[in-house]
Amino acid sequence: MNRLPNPLRLSRRTLLATAAGSAALVGAGALAATPNRVRAQEAGGEPQTGGVYRLMGSGDIRGLDVGSAEGSEDWWSAGGLLFNRLYAYDPENEFFPDLAAEFPGVSDDGLVYTIPLRQGVKFHNGREMVADDVAFSLAWQLWPDVYSWGKTYMENVVGYDEVIAGDTQDLSGVRVIDPYTVEITLKRPQAVFPAILSMTMNGISPKQETIDAGAEWGQSVVIGTGPFKFVEWNQGQSVVFERHPEYFREGLPYLDRVELSLNVEPSVQMLRWESGEAEFVHTIPSADVPAVLTEERFANTRRLAATPVTMRLFMDLRSAPFDNLQVRQAVAMAVDREFLSRSTGGVIEPLEGIYVPIMPQFEESFRTNYQYDPDAAKALLSEAGYDEGITGIKLYGGTDFEAQLQGLQADLAAIGIEVEVIPGTWTDWREPIRSGEVQMGLYTWSASFPDAYDFVSGWMTCASIETGFNDGGYCNERIDELVAAAEAMPQTDPERIAAYREIEELAVNTDAAMIGIGNEKAVALGRENAHNDPLNGLLGGWPFLEAAWIEQE
Numbered sequence: 001m002n003r004l005p006n007p008l009r010l011s012r013r014t015l016l017a018t019a020a021g022s023a024a025l026v027g028a029g030a031l032a033a034t035p036n037r038v039r040a041q042e043a044g045g046e047p048q049t050g051g052v053y054r055l056m057g058s059g060d061i062r063g064l065d066v067g068s069a070e071g072s073e074d075w076w077s078a079g080g081l082l083f084n085r086l087y088a089y090d091p092e093n094e095f096f097p098d099l100a101a102e103f104p105g106v107s108d109d110g111l112v113y114t115i116p117l118r119q120g121v122k123f124h125n126g127r128e129m130v131a132d133d134v135a136f137s138l139a140w141q142l143w144p145d146v147y148s149w150g151k152t153y154m155e156n157v158v159g160y161d162e163v164i165a166g167d168t169q170d171l172s173g174v175r176v177i178d179p180y181t182v183e184i185t186l187k188r189p190q191a192v193f194p195a196i197l198s199m200t201m202n203g204i205s206p207k208q209e210t211i212d213a214g215a216e217w218g219q220s221v222v223i224g225t226g227p228f229k230f231v232e233w234n235q236g237q238s239v240v241f242e243r244h245p246e247y248f249r250e251g252l253p254y255l256d257r258v259e260l261s262l263n264v265e266p267s268v269q270m271l272r273w274e275s276g277e278a279e280f281v282h283t284i285p286s287a288d289v290p291a292v293l294t295e296e297r298f299a300n301t302r303r304l305a306a307t308p309v310t311m312r313l314f315m316d317l318r319s320a321p322f323d324n325l326q327v328r329q330a331v332a333m334a335v336d337r338e339f340l341s342r343s344t345g346g347v348i349e350p351l352e353g354i355y356v357p358i359m360p361q362f363e364e365s366f367r368t369n370y371q372y373d374p375d376a377a378k379a380l381l382s383e384a385g386y387d388e389g390i391t392g393i394k395l396y397g398g399t400d401f402e403a404q405l406q407g408l409q410a411d412l413a414a415i416g417i418e419v420e421v422i423p424g425t426w427t428d429w430r431e432p433i434r435s436g437e438v439q440m441g442l443y444t445w446s447a448s449f450p451d452a453y454d455f456v457s458g459w460m461t462c463a464s465i466e467t468g469f470n471d472g473g474y475c476n477e478r479i480d481e482l483v484a485a486a487e488a489m490p491q492t493d494p495e496r497i498a499a500y501r502e503i504e505e506l507a508v509n510t511d512a513a514m515i516g517i518g519n520e521k522a523v524a525l526g527r528e529n530a531h532n533d534p535l536n537g538l539l540g541g542w543p544f545l546e547a548a549w550i551e552q553e
Contacts, residue, residue, distance in 0.1 A: 051550035052257040053530065054278040055542075056264040060236055065210075065218025066203035067141045067148030072282075073239075073262060075200060076542035081241050081258060082124075083203030083224035086115060086134070087194055091534040091544055093306075093358055093450050095195070099129065099204055099225065101180075103194070110189030110488075117180045122246040123206045124222075124229035131176040136207035138184075139163055139171035150201035152467075153448075156193065158185045191491040195449040200539075227253040227546045237262055254549035273525055279550070280533065280543055281525045289345035292523060303524040303543070305535035306358045308447035310455065311340075311348060311517040313408070314472040316439040321393075322472075326384035328512035332370035333377035334415045335408065335515055343403045348518035353504045354455065356519040358537070360492060361452040361500035368516065369509045377415040389416030396422040396429050397442035405442065433471045441471060444520065449538065451491065452500045456483055460507055460514075474513040479503050529553075 057073040069078035088098040097103060099121060104113040121129040141148035142163040154160055158173030173185040186193060196202070206223050213221035222230035225248065228241035241258040264272070266283040273281040280303075284292050292298050315322035315331065322328055337350040355362040381389070393412075397405040405421045412419045422429060422438055432438045447454035458468045461483060462475035486499035507513050522541030526533055529551040533543040 045551070047254050047532070047547070047549040048552055049254050049549070050256050051254075051552065052259060053255050053280070053533075053545060053548060053550065054259045054261070055280040055282060056261045056269045056272060056278055058264060058266055058269070058283045060262050061233065061239060063147075063218035064222045064230060064233070064239070066137075066201050066205065067146055067150075068218055069200065070149040072540045072542075073260060076536075076539050077239060077241070077260065078203060078224075079200030080226075080536060080539055080542060081228040081545065082222060082226045082230060083200070083205070084121075084226055085198050085200070085202050085204065086117075087198045089198060089449070089538055091305075091536070093538065095198070098198075099134075104184075111186045113184045113186075113193065114177070115182050115184065117182065118248060119180055121225050121248040122244075123209070123225055124244055125206070125209065126246065127206060127209075129204060129206070129225055130179045131182045132179075133207045134182050134204055135171070135174045135176050136210070137204045138174050138202060139169060140205065140210065141201050142171065143169055148201050150199055150448075153196050153199060153201070156186050156188060156190050158187055189488050191487050191489060191496060192449065192451055192453045195451060195491075199448050228255075228258055231257075249546070253546055255545060258545060279527045279530045282542060284523055284525065286345060289347055289523065292525065293346050298525065300528045301525050303522075303526050303533070303535050305522040305537035305541060306356075307520055307522050307537040307541065308356055308358055308450050308454070309444060309520040310351065310354055310356050310447075311442065311444045311520065312354050313440065313442050313515040313517055314474070314513065316433075316436045316472050317475075317513060318473040319436055319439075321384075321386065321390050322439060324384050325512060326380045327386065327390070329370055330377040330380040330384070330415060331412065331417070332368065332512050332515045333373045333380065334411045334417070335517070336372050336411055337517060338372075339407050339411075340404050340517055343407060344518075344520075347523055348520050351516040351518050353508050354514060354516040355452050355500075355504055356447075358450045359447075359452050360450075361497050361504070363501055363504075366501070366504065370512065370515075374411075374414050381416055386416070389418065391418040393417060393419045393440060394422050394438040395419045395440040395442065396424075396426075396433055396438045398426055398444075399423065401442065408442065430471065436473075442517070443469075443471075445469075446540075452504075453483070453487070456500065456503055460503065472513065474507070474511070476506055476511055476513075479506060 059071050059073050061074040062068050062071055064074055064078050066078050066083050069075050084099045086100040089095055099118055101116040101118045104115045106113055117131060123129060140146060142151050144166045159171045162168050163171050175183045177183050209223050210217050227244055227247050229244045231240040231242050233239045239260050243253055243256050266285040269281045269283055270285055270288060272278050292302060315328055317323055341348050341350045352368045353366045409419050409421055433441055458464055459470045461480045462477055463480060464470040465473055482499045482503050486496040489496040508516060522535045522537050524535055524541060531549055533545060533548040535541050536544050
């Protein structure tokens with residue numbers, strides 16, 4: 001389930017807790033209309049049309065429709081090149097109307113969203129997009145026989161349960177008012193609902209063409225409204241896109257063609273980039289990261305972006321020894337976050353808590369009560385009745401963080417906790433983790449939009465034990481209450497932000513239920529003659545190419 005290099009970035013499949021949502025749009029003052037996502041970088045002069053932009057990815061593609069595109073390469077291809085959503089985030093993570101003509105009107109009770117659509121938007125086959133296509137797309141990815149990684153994000157829309165059950169194919173909460181207006185009715189107010197509409201599984205597809213394509217949709221037939229259209233997919237090797245000449249943003253894109261090579265090892269990616277065979281390398285080998293981040297020779301090709309990715313360590317709170325608060329506090333004081341950061345070459349910045357800087361709920365002054373102090377950790381363990389230490393603990397952390405897992409193992413051994421590190425894939429080990437057979441987990445999670453709701457609803461509520469990724473069984477009913485109250489407020493309301501900050505305090509300090517480790521930054525390499533290709537931290541660290549251009553020799 002790998003959209004980003006670490007297989008534990010789970011949020012695109014998050015099963016959301018049934019928390020109440022929010023009335024008002026996501027803070028109108030903070031969301032001043034952005035006409036498009038172009039943020040010109042004119043260092044290279046006037047944009048030029050033409051050229052081929054070549055990229056490499058270390059993974060493969062499952063499908064290119066918005067539902068099945070859940071790996072890193074296909075997720076970006078579908079979400080960044082082929083399809084648009086009603087709303088989106090630009091390179092500065094500012095929210096803007098994409099296929100919507102403007103921000104939605106919201107009813108007084110916060111349940112009904114009226115969304116005007118852009119007129120004249122053309123699909124890749126030349127047909128105009130209309131409201132029927134929008135209503136169909138939001139319902140289609142919920143059909144039982146359609147695979148989509150993000151179905152449960154839409155559970156708050158009226159009619160969701162009936163579509164999921166297969167009783168109907170029409171989402172009753174999405175109503176076509178006229179060819180250029182849709183109305184969406186929610187079960188309860190939800191602050192983040194407009195942000196949910198920006199998620200890639202809510203990309204807009206042409207209704208009849210999708211139905212007619214059947215099983216070939218997303219395979220040999222791919223039709224969106226995005227800046228590039230599908231040309232060919234050589235399975236396991238490459239996928240090719242070319243300029244959409246009727247793209248609704250006039251003059252864009254500048255590039256003629258985008259070529260993505262698949263299944264390329266990071267070391268090979270680097271060699272091919274160095275030899276001039278690619279404009280962009282997505283996965284920097286670990287050994288090269290420090291040089292890429294610091295050396296002057298990479299200054300003009302280095303690409304960096306903030307991400308909504310957090311790394312946390314959690315414990316199984318349902319049984320001994322971690323049902324004991326003092327044991328959890330001891331673990332928190334045993335972890336050397338600075339080592340974990342250094343061992344990644346600077347890609348991961350240490351975190352005191354679990355929220356990340358691009359979220360409105362992030363508080364720079366937040367501090368964990370449990371700073372690195374092995375001696376104090378030993379004393380706590382003794383007070384908890386474990387003078388002789390603890391044995392038989394298993395720690396899972398996936399295949400991408402071997403050195404970091406060894407560091408955690410050493411940290412815990414230093415205070416008397418003997419840990420066996422479990423190798424393998426998350427798919428293989430999730431059930432043993434959920435059952436308590438594996439008592440600790442190092443998980444990395446990327447939010448689908450820059451708001452703490454995606455973290456909290458996914459793995460911090462009591463409800464998310466059964467319906468989400470709360471694999472340590474953490475339950476503090478106060479958190480569920482706070483989420484319900486917060487989601488009834490506008491997204492940028494200070495009271496909503498304060499509620500989420502209280503949640504972080506409860507989870508990290510009061511309950512010591514999880515330990516914030518770090519926030520990963522997106523790092524890549526481009527070319528000096530390639531311009532306007534900033535990284536999309538919300539879409540796996542791949543580049544925005546809508547306005548990218550190549551300076552011709």
